[in-house]
Amino acid sequence: MESIVTTEDTIAAIASAISLGKGGIAVIRVSGKEAINACKNIVETNSKYAWNSHRVFHGFIKDNLENKYIDEILISVMQSPNSFTGEDIVELHCHGGVIVVNKVMDILLSNNKEIRIANPGEFSQRAFLNGKIDLTQAESINQLINAKNNKSAEIAFNGVKGEIKKKIDDIKNDLIEQLSEIEARVDFEEDFGDFNYNDFSKNIKNIKDKIETLIENTKRGSYIHNGIAIALIGKTNVGKSSLLNLLSKKDKAIVTSIPGTTRDTIEVNLTIKDIPIKIIDTAGIRETDEYIENIGIEKSFEMIEKSDYVIYLFSLEEGFNKDDEKIIRMIPQEKLITILGNKKDLIDSKKINKKNLSNTVLMSIKKNEGEKALVEKIFKKCGSKEFENIDVFLNERQISNLKDCLKNLNDTDTIIANQLPFDFLSIELRDGIKNLSRITGEELTEELLNNIFSKFCIGK
Ligand SMILES: Nc1nc2c(ncn2[C@@H]2O[C@H](COP(=O)(O)OP(=O)(O)OP(=O)(O)O)[C@@H](O)[C@H]2O)c(=O)[nH]1
Ligand SMILES: [Mg+2]
The missing domain is CATH 3.40.50.300 (P-loop containing nucleotide triphosphate hydrolases)
Structure with a gap:
């Protein structure tokens, strides 16, 4: 599969829902270095706000080949870095209807050879790669788009706001604290008193509880999401x-x-x-x-x-x-x-x-x-009482990373029970932290990234 992890090209896609075929307006989103120039090639405008960042202005889409106007539109420009993707973005608000929107798309692409159609999820992927959002926020956008009911949309939006990352970071910080304690002892054992295995186990148990609650809530939350x-x-x-x-x-x-x-x-x-x-x-x-x-x-x-x-x-x-x-x-x-x-x-x-x-x-x-x-x-x-307490909903990928982290923590119990050296604990904790970092996207492979974003629809 061709890699989609690139931010070199300028990309465009119809970003609004067109499945019903009709609507008041439809939005074409263009993102990348050439976005503004490309749109200038096909838009005629007399607006005094033309091409200013974060202003909406009026104009016409012109078919240069046939020398005629195709649609009357509103245009908004969001210059880098203050845009969803972090790149220059232009959004063309055309009249809705499959024929008009597709025609505008055609004109945009045929007049600008440097632009290509965006892959599924590529706008969100760029937002992630440019540090505008973390991976859980990107995935929550997809969840929000696919939400089938109010509650499910509300929970997905919490993820968009960064609630999943907050919870994962919180667990990660707890683990880092435990790791620092262990590492300090590995390096300067003589400066410390006896290691309190009980305290350590208790702290790890608390962390495990937090992880298990997240997993459990998601199981119950699946009824909210899937019915x-x-x-x-x-x-x-x-x-x-x-x-x-x-x-x-x-x-x-x-x-x-x-x-x-x-x-x-x-x-x-x-x-x-x-x-x-x-x-x-x-x-x-x-x-x-x-x-x-x-x-x-x-x-x-x-x-x-x-x-069920x-x-x-x-x-x-x-x-x-x-x-x-x-x-x-x-x-x-x-x-x-x-x-x-x-x-x-x-x-x-x-x-x-x-x-x-x-x-x-x-x-x-x-x-x-x-x-x-x-x-x-x-x-x-179905656990409806707890429905009310569910504020985030993790996807399979995130749950699988959480379970891997849980396994690391369970392994620390075995290490302690067998009185193995400190280093072993430190290895497990480091691994656990890595597994959590995979959830938020700080620890990722290109293949995984492609896999995640290809599940999005085009234009997101
Ligand atoms: N007295 C009484 N009759 C009921 C009640 N509920 C259903 N019935 C009657 O029981 C009969 C069967 O009802 P259905 O709802 O068709 O039963 P079903 O289980 O779908 O039956 P099948 O499709 O044949 O498997 C009908 O005559 C209903 O009016 C009830 O609460 N009280
Ligand atoms: Mg019946």
């Missing part, structure tokens, strides 16, 4: 489709008293408490010779695999029996699961054996009773 997929599973006629309709406030699925009504899976996307939720209604599970129904039942099991969470419904009228037990045993253990006893209205409430059903949500879906308790249960299981 929760919930499969409604149970025997036929227990009220799965009724529950889908109740939660979605729509008559999405057919409900009848005939067992085996639902054959195909039905999905509805909702947002509850700012979290995107996909509810999947499935075919009721039972022994049957019916060909189509069996395909549906197979699909129900596929949906269990694909979901299973609501297992049974009818209180019929009671929870061996068949239910059998199906529940087939649900993989890592899935979160809530058992829901439905049709509460059909039984005498005094007869409900509370002891056996202490962990079961009781509902009458038909009478719209118990929805709130169900939603609360789901959120509690």
Whole structure:
């Protein structure tokens, strides 16, 4: 792959979203040494603010070949180093619409041979290489662009502001402090009293706790970012489709008293408490010779695999029996699961054996009773209380570096337990610090950098 780690060329790209094809305005961003000259070649303007830095001015895009104006635009110039990339940037605010924007892009490129189209993420990469942002901020920009809900956008923006770097730097400083203590002893052992292994272990434990909290929060945060997929599973006629309709406030699925009504899976996307939720209604599970129904039942099991969470419904009228037990045993253990006893209205409430059903949500879906308790249960299981405390969301790369650092710290325990020399501790701490530096981008290879930024979209 051709390297994209270069800041020599001047690059251009459509920086605004054009996926819908229409919009009031669209922005073309040009960055690099030639940005201003290149735009001067294709813009005609009489503005007294023309080409001043950090001023917006008016002009026309001119097609020099055909000698005619293509669009009336606003232009802003941000001279180096006070720009997003740290280079000279010109932004051309054209009228939206795929045809106009692409035409302006064409004219820009054909009139300026020194300009090329930016690679995905190249603007952000330059911002990083020129020290305008650290790597976590660059990655958070990508996260912000891809956020699917308010909460997720809020958390991503914390990363853009530098919150991830702050947390990593904080852990790194703790480690540096421990390392200095060790290194001083390696060099001037005679000037120090006995090394307090207990204190050292305690300090390392505190650092490990901080790292583990970050990893744990990200796991929970993934629900905020990616949503929760919930499969409604149970025997036929227990009220799965009724529950889908109740939660979605729509008559999405057919409900009848005939067992085996639902054959195909039905999905509805909702947002509850700012979290995107996909509810999947499935075919009721039972022994049957019916060909189509069996395909549906197979699909129900596929949906269990694909979901994060299973609501297992049974009818209180019929009671929870061996068949239910059998199906529940087939649900993989890592899935979160809530058992829901439905049709509460059909039984005498005094007869409900509370002891056996202490962990079961009781509902009458038909009478719209118990929805709130169900939603609360789901959120509690997904760790919703802690959702509120989550302020940053780390990506896989960052988590993997954190785990490497954790491993270094665990190794210090082994070194101490085996009373190995100080130098060994110092090696692990140094390695741990290096792993943290990889997160913020102070310690990186070109290959990794290319890999990270190629995941961005063009224009970012
Ligand atoms: N009395 C009572 N009936 C209910 C309740 N919930 C659902 N039902 C009825 O139970 C029958 C089956 O409901 P569905 O929602 O179609 O059940 P299902 O689990 O989707 O059934 P299949 O698609 O066949 O697997 C319908 O007649 C519903 O009206 C409830 O809380 N109380
Ligand atoms: Mg159904």
